[in-house]
Amino acid sequence: MSNRLTARRYAKALLQIGDQQGNVPQLQEELDTVAAAVAANGDLARLVASPLVLPTKKAEVFEAILASAKVSPTLRHFFRVVAEAGRLNLLADIHRTFADQVDERAGxxxxxxxxxxxxxxxxxxxxxxxxxxxxxxxxxxxxxxxxxxxxxxxxxxxxxxxxxxxxxxxxxxxxxxxxx
Structure with a gap:
């Protein structure tokens, strides 16, 4: 399965969770912040992209970073699932696809x-x-x-x-x- 299709599925799942909880704007804002932080921090970007770091270790480190940044439990859990599945390297694609889906809904x-x-x-x-x-x-x-x-x-x-x-x-x- 292509990375783009995989990212679309994760973004769609996050959007559905946001719909159920009624917090899509909050999730989008937090996702924007997380994506910007990863893009701005070389060490964090290398951690996200590295195939050498075990997915469970990535999940632990990312969870600690998100918790210290006071990210919502929903988004922290979402990223734990993504990281443990070995798909944290798709963060930029998930972010872009999520924003596109929110925009599409808003016309x-x-x-x-x-x-x-x-x-x-x-x-x-x-x-x-x-x-x-x-x-x-x-x-x-x-x-x-x-x-x-x-x-x-x-x-x-x-x-x-x-x-x-x-x-x-x-x-x-x-x-x-x-x-x-």
Whole structure:
């Protein structure tokens, strides 16, 4: 079974537990904190990723760290199960998948925008409004600069790519000229 599928199953289980207990936002906040702490601490990241440390030892160490960080018993138990199953190395994937599932439930979708120059506030608002109308969902915009685009924007929402860049238009023109 792929790591991505395994992470999805753990994230789904945590979401179901959160639903039963009515504390999904708290679990998400704690999971964000734990994932950030692991990413920021080299020793902790090595412990999580190391195949040489026994799963039971990882579970004990991780439990102690989470208890000292005052993480809820629910999340501590969840991570004990994950660690004892030898899947603690999937922490980043579980975190990402859990956040995606919570967003999906809330009707939030991420739009990745690339442009040659930063977008103005008015352009950003117009783009969000257009994408909201097109998808019917709440848009969370992430932007990065791509000087290769020359001008315009390239937007990815899920698996759909909308290319309104000058580079994309030149590519389309070339294809039309070559096919004529």
């Amino acid at each position: 939030i979708v991420e739009a990745k925008v690339a442009s040659a120059q930063p977008l103005s506030e008015a352009q950003t608002r117009a783009l969000v409004a257009s994408l909201t109308a097109r998808t019917g969902k709440t848009i969370r915009l992430t932007w990065h600069q791509d000087p290769a685009l020359l001008g315009g924007v390239k937007v990815q929402v899920g698996s759909t790519v909308l290319d309104a860049s000058l580079q994309g238009q030149l590519r389309q023109l070339k294809a039309q000229l070559l096919s004529a």
